Amino acid sequence: MANASTLSMNLRSPLAAFTRPSQTRAATAQDGLCMSEIPNLGYIILRGHSSDSAFAQATSQVLGAALPTLPSSYVQCPAGVVYWVSPDEWWLITPRAGKDALVAQLTQALQGVFAQVVDNSGGHTALRISGAKHLLLLRHMGVYDFETLQVGQAIGTVMAKANVTVLRTDSQGVVLLFRRSFADYLWRLLSRTGKPYGLCISPLASNTDPVVSPLHP
Numbered sequence: 001m002a003n004a005s006t007l008s009m010n011l012r013s014p015l016a017a018f019t020r021p022s023q024t025r026a027a028t029a030q031d032g033l034c035m036s037e038i039p040n041l042g043y044i045i046l047r048g049h050s051s052d053s054a055f056a057q058a059t060s061q062v063l064g065a066a067l068p069t070l071p072s073s074y075v076q077c078p079a080g081v082v083y084w085v086s087p088d089e090w091w092l093i094t095p096r097a098g099k100d101a102l103v104a105q106l107t108q109a110l111q112g113v114f115a116q117v118v119d120n121s122g123g124h125t126a127l128r129i130s131g132a133k134h135l136l137l138l139r140h141m142g143v144y145d146f147e148t149l150q151v152g153q154a155i156g157t158v159m160a161k162a163n164v165t166v167l168r169t170d171s172q173g174v175v176l177l178f179r180r181s182f183a184d185y186l187w188r189l190l191s192r193t194g195k196p197y198g199l200c201i202s203p204l205a206s207n208t209d210p211v212v213s214p215l216h217p
Helices: 004-009 053-063 096-109 134-141 180-197
Strands: 033-038 042-048 074-077 080-086 089-094 115-119 124-130 154-159 162-170 173-179 199-201
Touching: 033 180, 042 053, 042 096, 053 096, 080 154, 080 162, 089 096, 096 115, 124 134, 124 180, 134 173, 134 180, 162 180, 173 180, 180 199
Parallel strands: 033 199
Antiparallel strands: 033 124, 042 089, 042 115, 074 080, 080 089, 124 173, 154 162, 162 173
């Protein structure tokens, strides 16, 4: 039976065909857009009532921070990034290597509490889009007023036929979260739309992004 480390080594990104080393390069000042995949993260769905003190205390002890309770918000914590989805649902985005232990810790801490912990890591992936013209690209892709999205905020929207969550990580770019089954479709759409703006496909620079860096220490 394969162990967790073997399975991790065999993980294949849904966008592996588009992000081979021969197809990527470091971004330069001349590039208006930079796009790179953030592959093989852990995605955990956490449900419960934030007004339940037992639920709030148990989750904060495991995650190292209180759950966000404001709509369109996310917080960074030692476990990763926690995004508010609804009054009783959150996404926890975490390094893949530690997600099994995190699921176990949350499940154990929430014993006897009205709550649910679900590992949905096989169902999603993420992209980082940055550069001087990233807002122009987003305007083409969706109807939301992306200029109003502040650092630390996130929204769910539709880009063509794909449901996408957009996290405003800093003034230079955003992170897109979306279903794995739409990865090929969305990548091709973004690539085609971004080409006139000087699109660069780059390797992930994990140490420079305020949301990505805690996921790839």
